[in-house]
Amino acid sequence: DAGVTQSPTHLIKTRGQQVTLRCSPKSGHDTVSWYQQALGQGPQFIFQYYEEEERQRGNFPDRFSGHQFPNYSSELNVNALLLGDSALYLCASSFGGGLAKNIQYFGAGTRLSVL
Amino acid sequence: SQQGEEDPQALSIQEGENATMNCSYKTSINNLQWYRQNSGRGLVHLILIRSNEREKHSGRLRVTLDTSKKSSSLLITASRAADTASYFCARGELTGGGNKLTFGTGTQLKVEL
Numbered sequence: 001d002a003g004v005t006q007s008p009t010h011l012i013k014t015r016g017q018q019v020t021l022r023c024s025p026k027s028g029h030d031t032v033s034w035y036q037q038a039l040g041q042g043p044q045f046i047f048q049y050y051e052e053e054e055r056q057r058g059n060f061p062d063r064f065s066g067h068q069f070p071n072y073s074s075e076l077n078v079n080a081l082l083l084g085d086s087a088l089y090l091c092a093s094s095f096g097g098g099l100a101k102n103i104q105y106f107g108a109g110t111r112l113s114v115l
Numbered sequence: 116s117q118q119g120e121e122d123p124q125a126l127s128i129q130e131g132e133n134a135t136m137n138c139s140y141k142t143s144i145n146n147l148q149w150y151r152q153n154s155g156r157g158l159v160h161l162i163l164i165r166s167n168e169r170e171k172h173s174g175r176l177r178v179t180l181d182t183s184k185k186s187s188s189l190l191i192t193a194s195r196a197a198d199t200a201s202y203f204c205a206r207g208e209l210t211g212g213g214n215k216l217t218f219g220t221g222t223q224l225k226v227e228l
Binding site: 004033035037039041042043044045048056088090092094103104105106107108109 | 148150155156157158159160163203205214215216217218219220221
């Protein structure tokens with residue numbers, strides 16, 4: 001049973017470019033959440049997708065957008081990249097239903113460097 | 116913004132000793148969770164404690180929760196070199212799709228041989 005998979009592992013972009021990160025959830029999971037983790041900090045919640053809709057959003061600008069597909073996989077898009085967008089981007093999946101016991105499983109992350 | 120603060124920021128102990136990490140948060144919780152992260156990669160869920168629980172155990176881990184003080188602690192007993200990692204507490208907020216996690220700043224634990 002594959003866990004949460006993210007691609008690519010590493011990515012280097014220049015300021016102003018656009019980037020798309022991908023995530024495949026753990027088998028049986030229907031909810032995907034995205035987090036940004038700057039160096040030396042804890043992860044910060046970007047948004048969460050459930051039933052192909054954005055259900056919750058953290059304090060991130062509209063440059064950050066996402067999508068969830070019918071197979072529950074998800075993409076994170078960031079437009080007009082800034083140097084400050086350099087971070088580890090983590091995807092987490094869980095089984096929805098609003099139950100506290102449904103813990104999140106994290107992928108290994110995509111490390112984005114913006115030059 | 117990050118809700119929680121872990122204390123200490125860094126902790127270095129000898130193998131076999133116990134490690135205690137503390138977490139404080141600012142707003143009410145549905146649940147509080149602890150995660151481990153090795154070398155800046157993915158996070159691994161360790162334990163979840165609900166707001167109506169006071170203590171929970173899992174193997175060598177013991178978590179306590181004091182909602183009146185808005186604080187939690189994670190105790191790792193008989194530590195091993197493999198426990199070297201960053202540990203984060205996360206406030207769990209229920210949404211339609213499950214938990215939204217708000218992480219603290221983390222404690223870097225180093226266990227030396």
